[in-house]
Amino acid sequence: MVDQVEEFDYVVIGAGSAGCALARRLSDLTGARILVLEAGGADERPDIHDPTAYYGLWGSEVDWKYETVPQPAADGRVIAVPRGRVLGGTSSLNGMVYIHGDRRDFDTWAYLGAHGWSFDEVGAAFNAMEGRGSYRDADAPATGPLMPAVVSNRSEISQVFIDACVEVGIPYNSDLNSGDLMGAAWNESTIFQGMRQSSYRAFLAGIADRRELVVETHALVQGLDVNPQGEIHRVEYLSNGRPRAVHVRREVILASGAIDTPRTLLLSGIGSASELERVGVTPCIDLPEVGRNLVDHMLLGVAFGATREIDNKNPNITECCAFVKSNDAVLGSDIEISMGKEKNFVAGYDAPEHCFTLIPGITRPQSRGSLTLISSDPTVHPQIDPRHLAEPEDVHALVRGIEISREIANSRAFRPWNAGEVAPGNHVTSRELIQDYVRSVATTWFHPVGTCRMGVDSGAVVDQRLRVRGTSNLRIADASIMPEIVSCNTNAASMMIGWRAGDIIASEL
Numbered sequence: 003m004v005d006q007v008e009e010f011d012y013v014v015i016g017a018g019s020a021g022c023a024l025a026r027r028l029s030d031l032t033g034a035r036i037l038v039l040e041a042g043g044a045d046e047r048p049d050i051h052d053p054t055a056y057y058g059l060w061g062s063e064v065d066w067k068y069e070t071v072p073q074p075a076a077d078g079r080v081i082a083v084p085r086g087r088v089l090g091g092t093s094s095l096n097g098m099v100y101i102h103g104d105r106r107d108f109d110t111w112a113y114l115g116a117h118g119w120s121f122d123e124v125g126a127a128f129n130a131m132e133g134r135g136s137y138r139d140a141d142a143p144a145t146g147p148l149m150p151a152v153v154s155n156r157s158e159i160s161q162v163f164i165d166a167c168v169e170v171g172i173p174y175n176s177d178l179n180s181g182d183l184m185g186a187a188w189n190e191s192t193i194f195q196g197m198r199q200s201s202y203r204a205f206l207a208g209i210a211d212r213r214e215l216v217v218e219t220h221a222l223v224q225g226l227d228v229n230p231q232g233e234i235h236r237v238e239y240l241s242n243g244r245p246r247a248v249h250v251r252r253e254v255i256l257a258s259g260a261i262d263t264p265r266t267l268l269l270s271g272i273g274s275a276s277e278l279e280r281v282g283v284t285p286c287i288d289l290p291e292v293g294r295n296l297v298d299h300m301l302l303g304v305a306f307g308a309t310r311e312i313d314n315k316n317p318n319i320t321e322c323c324a325f326v327k328s329n330d331a332v333l334g335s336d337i338e339i340s341m342g343k344e345k346n347f348v349a350g351y352d353a354p355e356h357c358f359t360l361i362p363g364i365t366r367p368q369s370r371g372s373l374t375l376i377s378s379d380p381t382v383h384p385q386i387d388p389r390h391l392a393e394p395e396d397v398h399a400l401v402r403g404i405e406i407s408r409e410i411a412n413s414r415a416f417r418p419w420n421a422g423e424v425a426p427g428n429h430v431t432s433r434e435l436i437q438d439y440v441r442s443v444a445t446t447w448f449h450p451v452g453t454c455r456m457g458v459d460s461g462a463v464v465d466q467r468l469r470v471r472g473t474s475n476l477r478i479a480d481a482s483i484m485p486e487i488v489s490c491n492t493n494a495a496s497m498m499i500g501w502r503a504g505d506i507i508a509s510e511l
Contacts (some may be wrong), residue, residue, distance in 0.1 A: 009249040010037040010216070012507075013237050014257055015223050015266065018091020019201045019493055020480040020500030021257030023131060025215065026147065026205035027504025032511060035214045037248055038206070039221040039239055041262075042087035050094050051197045054317045059095035064088035068261060068386055070446075075369075075391035077441045083386055084448045085261055089219065090200030092259065092448065093493055098198060099320050099340075100150040100190040102128055103488035103495050105181035106334050114485050115458030116466045118506075121181055127502040128179075128494070131205075148204040148497065150190040153321055157313050159358060159419060160321040163341040164188075166415035167324045170406075175325070183335050183490060186324035192493070193319070201497055221246075224380035226254065226270040228286050232473040253475045253507065255468075257500060260450040260482040261373060264293040265384050267454070267463075268375045272470070282378040287472040291463055293373040295455045297487050298388045299447035301340075301363030302400060302440060303347035304407040307421035308356040312343050324410075325365075325490070328402040336366040337403045338490060339410070349443055351425035358419070360411055362403025363447050365489035368393035373453055388450065391441060400440045401433060449492040454482035467506050479503035 011032075014025050017040035025038045042064060049055035050064065060082065061067060068083040086092040105121040112120035131146040167186035168174055175185030192199045206217060223239040234254045238247040256263045267273055268283065273292035275285035320342070325335035342359035371388035391397050404426075411420055422428065426439040454463040454470075462485075464470055468477040481496045488495045 007247050007249060008037075009251060010035045011252045012036045013248060013250050013254045014038045015237075015254065016040065016091065016256065016258035016262065016480065017089050017202055017206070017217060018086060018257065018259055018480070019093040019496040020259075020503070022090065022201040022205040023497045023500030024255060024257055024479050024503045025217075026209065027131075027501045028507060029209065029212060029215045031504060031508035033214060034252070036216070038215070038217045039223055039237075040089055040217065040219050041222045042089065043219045045089045045094055045200065045202060050088070050090070050200070053098060053191070053193045053196075053198050053319055056095050056097060057318060060084040064095060066261070068383060070390070071385055071387045073388070073390045075389070075397075075441065076444060081390065081446055083261065083446060083450065085259060089217070090202035093192065093201040093497070094198070096448070096493055097320055097491075098191040098193055099323075099491040100192050100494045101183070101490040102179045102181075102498070103490055104183045104334050107486065107488040111456070111485055116456050116485060118466055119456075124498055124502065125181075127498045127505065131497065131501045147208065148192070149194040149199060150192050150494075151194070152188040152190055153193060153316055153319060155315055156188070156321045157315040157343055159312055159343060160341055162415050162419060163410070164322055166410045166413040169413045169415050170409045172324050172326055178325075178490075183325040184327075186322065188322050189320060191319065222380075223266060224269060225266065226476070228270060228272065228473065228476070232287065233475055234473070250475070253477060255503065255507075256476070256478045257480045259480050260296065260453045261384070261386065263478055263480055263482045264373050264453040265375070267292050267470075268384075269378070269380055272472070277374060281375045283375065289463055289471060291455060291461050293453050294370075295452040296371040296373055296386075296388050296450060297367055297369070297452045298390070299363050299365060299367060299449040299487070299492075300390055300396065300400065300444045301347060301361055301447045302404075302444040303342065303345070303359040303361050303425060304404055304411070304423065305345055305348045305351065305353050305357055305359045305425040306411050306423050307354045308358055308419055309421045310419065311356050312358060317344065326406055328399045335489060336364065336399055337406065338363050338365050339403060339407055347443065347445060348425035349445075351443075353424050354421070357424065360407035362400065362407050364396055364399045364403065365487075367487070368395045388446070390446070391444060397437055397440055400444060401436050404436055404440070447491075449487065451481040451484040451487045451492060454478050455485050456483040457485055468503055477503065477507070
């Protein structure tokens, strides 16, 4: 039995990358009474705040511990899908790389009908939420709470990487957030004063004393009660295992990410009616594309022994990367190559004590998958099938990424450092062998998006103002709404979506 009922203007479900940004913006602009529900707990683990320790967070109690179904095109492997179950969501356990995206990414959204989401329009949201001058207007006031920056005291080998890129014809890019990703550059990170600045730490921790803003942890929403008019007046959830409920005066906003937002919709009866009936969920709104269009970036490592000890500056932190194209026909870039100062993403391969890894990843994957329920029980994980590498073009792009990585590592700049390739190894030269390597080691960049696609067509789950079709007071504000994945790391765009959602909602009051 529910033991307490309160009233809130807005209920935000998910205190992750987008949810925290949304709650902050909405609170700033409206002063409304807002409840943020987070299934996980407080960000108390010290290694959350240590920027070098995030690998140890994957598979821990702050991770949902999701996995894909076996992926036929990736040697039948089951691949982990790390997703944060903690204040800050996945921004509390990711690699902290902060890149907005290419101008073409957002202009494509607008071209597809998502009016208001062009590069210039989302740029205003990026500028407002960041605590530094605009990349388009250096004189703009720096008032936002998020403090991304290029890390200081960088490793010597990172400069070697940039020099090597320039040597092989990859231009230097002085600002990856200018709207043009092409080239080698120092990337910004969500690290502030030596500590991870998660979305929670950036947007909500500093305003925890606002009486009208309530953040509740260990609050698991198991579904939404949608009436026949498409309205939600009440949200029920488990608070530390005890049933609770709140009344909603205005809106519910799902911000649980590309896995949990569609899962919540499906459990609420919003999705493909026929599929829901098969698992015992009563359909209320037939939206067949809920959980469809799942897309994720993939990456792998090309590891090299080092001729000398590599300094221990910023271990496990990506200081620099390069954006390149797999072939001349590509507009912009479709491969991102990160510089790793350690052995990374070469599972099953041995490496010497001193080594470095170039990490190519595909940023415009063609493979599309889905998320579906296998049970009406909210405690049962959904079936996640990204169909990794199902499209041959994705394999070809990763093969090309390996080839370009080898060119960089075998440049004159790297000659004093490179003791020889250890993964996949110098003997792996034929296209067939390289493809075998791709299928055996490529893994998720954990950038899943698209499962509640935004658009103007009848199949889209949300419209350009993020309203869920068939409902009157339900929106989605997270990476699930991306109609196409951004061609870089997705966390910056996810936070921007949340911030911009706050602008949109406030503008309608």
